Amino acid sequence: MAADAEGNPLRPEHFKRYDESPDPEFYAQPRLVTHIDDAAIAAAGAFYARVLPAGGKVLDLMTSWVSHLPDASRYTGVAGLGMNAEELAANPQLTEWVVHDLNANPVLPWADGEFAGAIVTVSVQYLTRPGEVFREVGRVLREGAPFVVTYSNRCFPTKAVAAWQMLDDQGHAELIGLYFRMSGAFGPVTAYNLSPNPGRSDPLYAVVAHAAKAPAGNEEAAEGSPSAASCLAERAA
Ligand SMILES: C[S@@+](CC[C@H](N)C(=O)[O-])C[C@H]1O[C@@H](n2cnc3c(N)ncnc32)[C@H](O)[C@@H]1O
Numbered sequence: 001m002a003a004d005a006e007g008n009p010l011r012p013e014h015f016k017r018y019d020e021s022p023d024p025e026f027y028a029q030p031r032l033v034t035h036i037d038d039a040a041i042a043a044a045g046a047f048y049a050r051v052l053p054a055g056g057k058v059l060d061l062m063t064s065w066v067s068h069l070p071d072a073s074r075y076t077g078v079a080g081l082g083m084n085a086e087e088l089a090a091n092p093q094l095t096e097w098v099v100h101d102l103n104a105n106p107v108l109p110w111a112d113g114e115f116a117g118a119i120v121t122v123s124v125q126y127l128t129r130p131g132e133v134f135r136e137v138g139r140v141l142r143e144g145a146p147f148v149v150t151y152s153n154r155c156f157p158t159k160a161v162a163a164w165q166m167l168d169d170q171g172h173a174e175l176i177g178l179y180f181r182m183s184g185a186f187g188p189v190t191a192y193n194l195s196p197n198p199g200r201s202d203p204l205y206a207v208v209a210h211a212a213k214a215p216a217g218n219e220e221a222a223e224g225s226p227s228a229a230s231c232l233a234e235r236a237a
Contacts, residue, residue, distance in 0.1 A: 008182065014163035015128040023101050023126075026159055027083035032065050032090060035122050036152045039201035043194045044150050045070040047206055048119060051146050056116020059140065061133075062102070062123035065090040079110065106132035110140045118147045124176060125155050125164040131182035138185020141211035147186065149176050150194070150206045169205060176207040187212040 003009040019026065034041060045068050052058055054074040060067045063080040064087040072078050072093040080097040082088050088097040098109055106129045118137050127133055137147050151172055157165065167175055173191040180186045186209035195203040 008178075010163060010178065010182075014166075015161045017128070017159055017161055019158035023083060023103055023159070026156075030065075030084050030086035030090075032087065034066065035154060036202045036204065039196040040152060040204040041066075041068055043196045043204045044068045044121060044206075047150070047192070047194055048148060049074070051148055051208060052117035052119070053145070056142075056145075057114060059108075059110070059115045059118040059137070060094070061118060061120045061137065062126070063088065063091065063094070063097075063121070067091060067093040067119075068121055069093055075116075079115070081108070102133050103128045106136055108133075108136040108140050112139055113142045115141050116145050117141070118145070120147075120149045122150060122152050122154070124149050124151060124179070125160040125172075127179075128161055130179040134179050134183035135185045138183055138211045143211055143213050145211050146208055147180075147211065148206055148208050150204060151176070152202045152204055154202070169203060173205060173207050180207070180209045185211060 036044070048068065049070050052069075052075070056075060057077040057079065058069070058075045060069075060078055060080045063082045064084070067078060067080065069075070069078065077095040078093050080088055080091055080094040081100050081102070082097070083099060083101065085099050088094060088099065091097065100109065103126075118141055124130070134147070141147060153169060155164065163175055164172065177189040177191065180189045189207060189209045192206045192208070194206055195201075
């Protein structure tokens, strides 16, 4: 991807999808399935427990019937945003939830500084306006609060943006780092390879940054060396 004069390599065509029909149509049917295997789910939960501060309210963006938090009672509340009411109503960890299409409207329905942490689990590839959404996440987080974006190597290929489909696992970390930078709402970005049993279970990666008051610089540190892998079709799609 060639960068423009400001160093941003992303163009509108990078956010095109094979299926440009409205997202509410695609998510109208509930999918009460998991999208990564048990080992990757456990790795995500352990990482969330490590990074999200206890005693505050957490935002689970792009969620479904599971939030992958090992112990939700550590938080004063867990707010969920997703696309399907039946999935969200079935999520036992959510204390409040809203059906909200972030590609139609990236503005989050919460007040400034309401959350002590935020997560997106295996879903960031579906955002067509990631800079705006990440800026909004920065707004609803307290200063210094973490935003954790985890991903694996599976997706609904017709709904993942072109930029995601062009890149491998390492490239996805860099793309998410770019989303953080584009938002202007976060400090330094760090990437982690959390894959539990390389080659034997689903890979899992996290990219994390903390909400900053003013636009901040960035530095990326990718741990491990994620192998090149394309976006495999969701097993349960
Ligand atoms: C692969 S599922 C992952 C669900 C959940 N985070 C998990 O870990 O099981 C993708 C999720 O992205 C959400 N999503 C997709 N497009 C969205 C959009 N335009 N606005 C908000 N959420 C969206 C859907 O609610 C869907 O549940």
